[in-house]
Amino acid sequence: MSATSQAYEPLTTETLPARLGSIGAIAQRLGGAPADWSAREVGDGNLNLVFIVEGPRDTIIVKQALPYVRLVGDSWPLPLKRAFFEYHALIRQARRDPGSVPEVYHFDEDQALIAMQFFTPHVILRKYLMEGRRHQTLAQALGLFCARTAFRGSDLHMDTAKRKADVALFAGNVELCDITETLVFTDPYFDAEMNHHTSPQLDGIVASLRADVDLKVEAQHLKAAFANNAETLLHGDLHTGSVMVTDDETKIIDPEFALYGPMGFDTGMLLANFFMAYYAQPGHAEKPGARTDYQEWILDVIAEIWEVFVSEFSRLWRSERNGILYRRELYEDQNQPLAAEQALGHRLDAIWRDMLGFCGVEMHRRTLGLAHIAEYDTIKDDDMRASCEARGLEFGRQIVVNRARMGQMGQVLDLARLIARETLS
């Protein structure tokens, strides 16, 4: 794919037009001559360079990996090959849930560079949730994305030789998996160097979580599932900062953490970010109580994402179950369609339990690990922020430890409401 076969060099807004001008797919799309293009750098994430490049005909995104973690600097090196995994994830997601992710126009492995579709006027979902804005089709789009990518990237659907080759390919994404394995599943549960939290307000609850044996055992069971259960190709970093929306569109971006892992992971991470947005609302309310209805709307979105996930996963189970697992020869072809439904029920139950667990640990690590979220961070008042964060921590603990005994979403949402209302000691 590499038209510019030269040694890796980070782009700048100045060098970008000249360096990418010879690439047909980019030049044609932008139109005019490279001299007519303007580029601005907008990377606000933790890892990469991101340019919006505007030409006479169209505007595109050019994303280039840096050989280190942008947030930290070159003391934390990170391999360029993550662009390779992002590219491979994007083209698979585009096939599995058409229209959900940016179209890739050009990939240059040597330059760790992806030129792709620019979404405008889309904004990051996290911003919507802080502003208290609603969205009619969000839950539908996210539920479908999670169900379709989970199902169609697995041995329920794929040719298993292709899936095994894909497992081998994505097994190379070691360093980004390590970030998740360490920062999500381990560091939050002891006094690791890069952790930070709202202090002293949260010191007590943080100490209590770090002494909580049941929680720390479950967190490691979840880590084992994440690291070993290669059920499907995951996005790997599906938080509300990886979702871009307008009032009627929803797009998923940034799958550079892609890996084969357990089916409940993406949905769990995603719902965690909605639950944190739920608990953060009092910190963004125009006046006390002004966001109460909006909080209920967030819970509705959570419930609907899961409903859509179950419904779409079940539809695909019945119509596209063409892989090596749960084959029709054993069930439908024997006039036993209920056997297939029984197996589906068990699998959804297992995904549900995993999902709750991943949801809980994500809520912990975003509050007391290295990487936090804007919903909490932008609450200026320390006591208010701590009050929001503490509720999220309590809720996360409950769903991690009790996930095998919480069968219903209604039960989970009631727990969320109870913790939102309670007076914390």
Added chain:
Amino acid sequence: MSATSQAYEPLTTETLPARLGSIGAIAQRLGGAPADWSAREVGDGNLNLVFIVEGPRDTIIVKQALPYVRLVGDSWPLPLKRAFFEYHALIRQARRDPGSVPEVYHFDEDQALIAMQFFTPHVILRKYLMEGRRHQTLAQALGLFCARTAFRGSDLHMDTAKRKADVALFAGNVELCDITETLVFTDPYFDAEMNHHTSPQLDGIVASLRADVDLKVEAQHLKAAFANNAETLLHGDLHTGSVMVTDDETKIIDPEFALYGPMGFDTGMLLANFFMAYYAQPGHAEKPGARTDYQEWILDVIAEIWEVFVSEFSRLWRSERNGILYRRELYEDQNQPLAAEQALGHRLDAIWRDMLGFCGVEMHRRTLGLAHIAEYDTIKDDDMRASCEARGLEFGRQIVVNRARMGQMGQVLDLARLIARETLS
């Protein structure tokens, strides 16, 4: 590794000395000149050429893959690269449980050939079990092998980057995985073309198993675990024909089916073959009841293998838990050693449940699938053979379906005895 860089060609007893004479590792070990070497072909398995090559100084095994399934012929092609996976499994097993597997003297990838240690006067364990011979250290050796390879090939112990690279490497063993996926987990449970069973005696129970919804759902959950849960490097084909013994030694051979899979798989396959040997005893008894004590000895071996597995796995958990999972920072280093024990208990419980399930399906497929076992096949009397086989089928069904509710080995052995005694309808 390839000293003989020539196109693949199957060896014969005539060509072998001349073709391997130039390989230092082989020539030195055998001693003398190639003309002094004698080779005989002894392959009695389903897949490969196996030569015993005798020289003035030593005797070795030369195993060469054929490009098809030997049992079936060239209508069933099978890739030569399985020798590559066998070689890589052997050198890993040798490190993880020293002395348990043949030492590799030479590997030639192009020729799909492994020259390795010859065990003499060892015989295949299956033969011992048919003859009613006892063995004092068998259970100890097998339990240690299963525990050490399971633990040391996993994220409990390994550097995870190396484990991920290993997962990618073994993901290429697609065709041999396909044999297991199809012949163990799917074909036995419907009227697949290559199936066969003792007929008409078993027709009734076979039809009833193939109509058994709960069994067929559980069998597919087990297949999903086998195909997706890449917990550790498995032997992949650990039956009593892959074990060679003298009265005081136990060696494990033939890991060409090696794959990353669930920790309970090898032990489950192994115990299945002991349970089948148990049920086959009346067919090999010198007179009715003559093997009753020996049957109890087999159950003792089964119990001891599991005891040793648990004990060694626990020892390694406490002393070699250096991987990314269940890290000491969270438990022992926080003065909470019981947290690590809690997690260990959960993991052993999960392995136990998987193990019972894999045990049950192996008993089914060896009775009504393509590949059967000598213990049953050598029983000449059809009614006697069917009586033994039927009990194994019944037992297998019970442990697959009820494995989540059978916590104790004593309970499992009592069930085995009950089914051995009962009058089958």
